[in-house]
Amino acid sequence: MAQLSNDSFAFGGPLMSIEQAAALVGERVQPVAETQTVALAEADGRVLAEEVVAGLDLPPFANSAVDGYAVRFADLAPDGESRLALVGRIAAGSDAAGVATEGVAVRVFTGAPMPAGADTVFMQEDVTEEDGFVRLPSGLKPGANARPAGEDIARGEIAFAAGQRLRPQDLALLAGLGRTSVLVCRKPRVAIFSTGDELAEPGQPLPAAGIYDANRAALRAMVQRAGAEVVDLGILRDEPQSLAARLAEAAQDSDLILTSGGVSTGEEDHVKAAVESAGSLVFWRIGIKPGRPVAMGVIGGTPFIGLPGNPVAVFVTFAFVARAVIARLSGTQYKPPVPLPVRLGFPYRKKEGRREYVRVSLAPGADGIIVASKHPQDGAGVMTSLTRTDGLVELAEELTKIEEGRIVPFLAYDLLTA
Known part of the structure; x- marks a missing residue:
């Protein structure tokens, strides 16, 4: 488990872009060192x-790509049709050793080894057989329908990088x-928990002023889809001393601690104080909506991420911040999802300097171009705005007034949870 210093996530700049956040993660988080053979x-x-x-070599030997007739291109008539004697038959898995090829054609099937000297294959539907001979049409290029050894990948070539x-x-x-x-x-171990006296486990009786814990269900799935192992710590109550102890305990056996809610500056937001008691905490002011400052910290050498408490903000900030951390811990390079262009089906206003992600549904327009329609409820606590839409349109920092009909980038939810 990589050990970080308490100031690993310090950031002295103003508002941070998503790209800056991912770059800082790459600089300051080290991959898990342990390996496994699976x-x-x-x-x-x-x-x-x-x-x-x-x-x-792959394929390990030259073979036919089709059912047909193998020949030497040099034996074909330079102009017009060729007529060659049909000698031999080679099926996939058969040995082609000793099969004659000079001046003749050999019946071959898909995947069959090419007989020595043969370099071109005519497709069977283009050939006519008659009295032990085949009539071969003109116009085929040398090497047609034949797969050389190593065509896919050659011996000694790098197949995959670490x-x-x-x-x-x-x-x-x-x-x-x-x-x-x-x-x-080794898969990173990510400890997740929710905090709050108002939270109840699904399936349990719901108190009069209580709500069921929804964020942890989403985080479990998103962490697993990101390639990490979940250590579910359940719901922690608003008790500062026990919170600090549980965080310190989690840091001993995990590679990342991830929480949602409880890191603001309110009187009942005890996670912030607990993290500062057990380690260090800074707020990254990332220019993103939905979302708000993401808490980054270190507890006992283990990185800590505090996401916002509202479900939609949890989803978005995990997709663009926490996934980058997990990718780095996993030993791979974080690759931001590549958006596709869609036409905006509504006008929109936003603040300059902040990238906004708007929940939309897609449908083809009258001209066939895909149109994005905004979900009618855009509050950060409206979970159905995620379940009843297809993804997010990305509105860049410099935009303030976006006209209907503008082409904008779209990110499907599948790209954000892969």
């Missing part, structure tokens, strides 16, 4: 801890290279 079947979503070099988060397509390549296991970084 079976390929269990490696989806894990981060490689070592470079993977191809140990063989830090790659493995996806299904990556596992396919590793399997194709004959790998059965990989060395990966």
Whole structure:
């Protein structure tokens, strides 16, 4: 577990952009050092801890890409149709050794090894067989429909760099290279908890002035989707001394402590005092809405993030701040999601110097261009504004008055929770 100094998250600038926040995380948080060897079947979503070099050519031998007829291009007539004797038949998995190719055609099937000397394959639907010969049309290019050894990746070529988060397509390549296991970084352990005397666990009786704890359910899922292991500390009550003790205890066995709510300056916001008692705390004034200053700190050498208390603000600040921290701890490079352009279906006003994310639903316009419609309720506590929309449009810092019809960036929720 990386040990940070108490001033690791100090920031002396004015309002911080999301990009600055991600850059500071990259500078000041160190990846988890421990590694594990896992079976390929269990490696989806894990981060490689070592470079993977191809140990063989892929494909390992030249083969046919189609069902057809393999020939030497040099044996074809320079102009017009060619007529060659049909000799031999090679199926996928068969041995092509000793099959003659000079001046003849060989019947081959998809994946079958190319006989020595053959370099071009005619598709079967383009060829006519007659009396032991084949008639081959003109116009095919040399090398057509033939896959050379190493076409996909060559022996000795770097298949993956360390830090790659493995996806299904990556596992396919590793399997194709004959790998059965990989060395990966240990998943970061992220301790999450909620605070407040008003909170109740779902399924339990709801007090007269109580609400069910919704944020922790979202954080559990988002932390897991970010590739980390959840240490769920449940609900902590507004007791400053026990809060400080629980935070210090969590720091001993986790790589990140994550909370929502309780870090403002109100009289009942006890998390702020508890963090300062157990370690250090600074507020990052990130220019983002929904959201407000994100609390960053260090407790016993372990980084701490205090997110806002409203569910929508929790979702947005986790997506753009906490995910960058978890990516860094996981040993991979944080890659901001790439937005897609949509047409704004409503006018909007905002303050300059702050990036705003507006919850929208998408539908095709009359001309086929996708139009974003704003959810009618945009309060940071309205959870249905997330469940009944498709994603967020991103309105840049310099904008103040945005006209309907403007093309703006759109981020689907799937991109923010991948």
